[in-house]
Amino acid sequence: MALAAVASAAVVVGAAARQWWPDVVLVVGSVVVGLLVWRFGRGLGVGIVVVVAGLCQVPGLTQAPITSTDAYRYVWDGRVQLSGHSPYGYVPLDDSLARLRDPVLFPGLAPDQRSGVTGIPDDPAQLPVDDVRTRINRPGVPTIYPPVAEAYFTVVALFTPWSAGTLGLQIAAGLIAIALTWLLAVQNPRWAALWGWSPIVALEASNAAHVDVLAALFITAAVVTTARRPKLAAVLLGAAGGVKLLPLLLLPAFRHRRPVVALGTFIASYLPHVLAVGTLVLGFLPGYLNQEGFEDGSSRSAILALLLPPEARQLVAAILALALAALAFHRARRDPIALTCCWLYGAALLIATPTYPWYGLPLIALAALASRPEWIAVPLASYLAYASFGHDTRQGLIHLTAALTVAGALTIRHQLVAKSGLTAPPLPANTGERDETHRPSNLGRLR
Incomplete structure (x- = not known):
């Protein structure tokens, strides 16, 4: 049961450099x-699932983030907002925020030293990703x-001492992962x-503290509540979009569940920042799209x-x-929403093939839910x-293998269901959907 914790610990130990074997350990551990x-x-209870999930989050807390440095940006953004400034209007190296520096975030730049940076650069997309x-x-x-x-980020920063660095966010992400385990286990x-x-999840929640785990929680809560409280579900989906933009891809699956409310929630979350900084609220998004190849399709x-x-x-x-x-819009009325969201989100990732693997955290939750x-x-x-x-052909072949794996599994399921004619019990009452196993065999279709 604790294989997730073991695999996570192995990755923590070995992933100081980007080498193959930690990722192989991760893959093998996930498959096991x-x-x-x-x-x-089949015999698992809610309690044991949640307790083991909690144990799986422990190893990640023993190390600073290893898959990326995103958590340091989270800490900085929260600190900037607590100081009364907008992270959309300032860059971390800006000397006007020098008093917010500390040895954890800025080991090579003290508050009384000048970086030489003031304001937002004219072409931020051309700047290097890292600064020593x-x-x-x-x-x-920005x-x-x-x-x-x-x-x-601001709420976590409010309760985290500067000397703790990313630990507050790591703990928060681990707790969110456990809460989501409970929601799924119900x-x-x-x-x-x-x-769980x-x-x-053990690596990207309690260790890397990636905010995608919060998006996964909101998405799952939206799917679970959609039948009984569609307006709340729409608000939750809009909130998920306010964490990371990718969840907005699920709007077609909510066609009969007030997608306008979801969009309204998403837009409303931006209004205070628009009033504060105007068009600067876009932050580095345009530059990011250019750097990552979204604009010309070169690296996606x-x-x-x-x-x-x-x-x-x-x-x-x-x-x-x-x-x-x-x-998804066409099938939203006839299929369980969890199933529609799962294949829609997964297929979108296969099309875009993001560089960063933690973008797949919501897909793991949706796969469990569906x-x-x-x-x-x-x-x-x-x-x-x-x-x-850097090895484009190899990356493409790896993602193609994943696509073929999914297609093969879905095809096999369809064939087995078609031959046996099995039907299955309803989903738990609080999902408002019927379980796939009691539905006609068309649920085995490749999608």
Whole structure:
């Protein structure tokens, strides 16, 4: 049961440098957890799932973040807001915020030293990602994170001493991961372990403190509450979009569940910041899209990159995304919303193939909620691709393997259900949906 904690600890020990073997440990650990859940998970209770999930979060707290330096930016953004300034209007190296520096975030730049930076650079996208004077990545650009994430950073910063560095955020992320385990376990303890015991969750929550775990909580809560309280579900989905923009991709799945309220919640979260800093509220988002290849398609869509040049790749990716949205919109009335959200989010990740594997955290939660463990192949592939950064063909093949794995699993399920004609019991009452296993065999279709 504690394999997630063991795998997480192994990654913590070995991931000081980006090498292959820590990612292999992560992949193997995730597969083993999945097999154990599938084979022995039927008798699990809510309590044991949640307790083991809590134990899985412990190893990550013993180390500073290892998969990225994002948590240092989170700490800084929260600190800036507590000082009465907007992280959209200042960059970390700005000398006007020098009094907020400390040895944890700025080991090479004391408050009484000058960085030479004032204001926001004219072309921040051209600046280097790292600066040896600080642990904050992209210290020459304003923040990219949406307002709900910024509010979360501020609350955590309020209760975290400066000397604790990222520990407050790591603890908060670990607690969120455990809370999400409980929420999933109330629906189905067996599949909740797929999230709560996952080495990926152990690594990216209590260690890396990635804010994506908060987005996963909001998405899951939105799906769970959508049948009985559709307006609340829409608000939660809008809040998830205010943590990371990707959850807004799920709007087509909520076609009959007040998507306008979700968009309104998302927009409303920006209003205080717009009033404070105007168009600066976009932060580094435009520069990020350019740096990461979203604008020309050059460094995204790794699967399409195996076959298409950058200019065609971007167009095809857009067409596929629109087709997926239309399909989700069409099937939203007949299929369980958890299932629709799962394949929609997973397919979007396969099209875009983000460089950063923690973007897949919400997909793990949705896979657990929809009882579709094959989709875990997508975030697992992202870690292997992350270790292959700079090798475009290898990255594309890794993501293609994940896509084929998902397609193969769904095809096999369809064939088994079609041959047996099985139907299954309803989903737990508080989901408002019927379980896939009691639905007709069309649930096995590839989607």
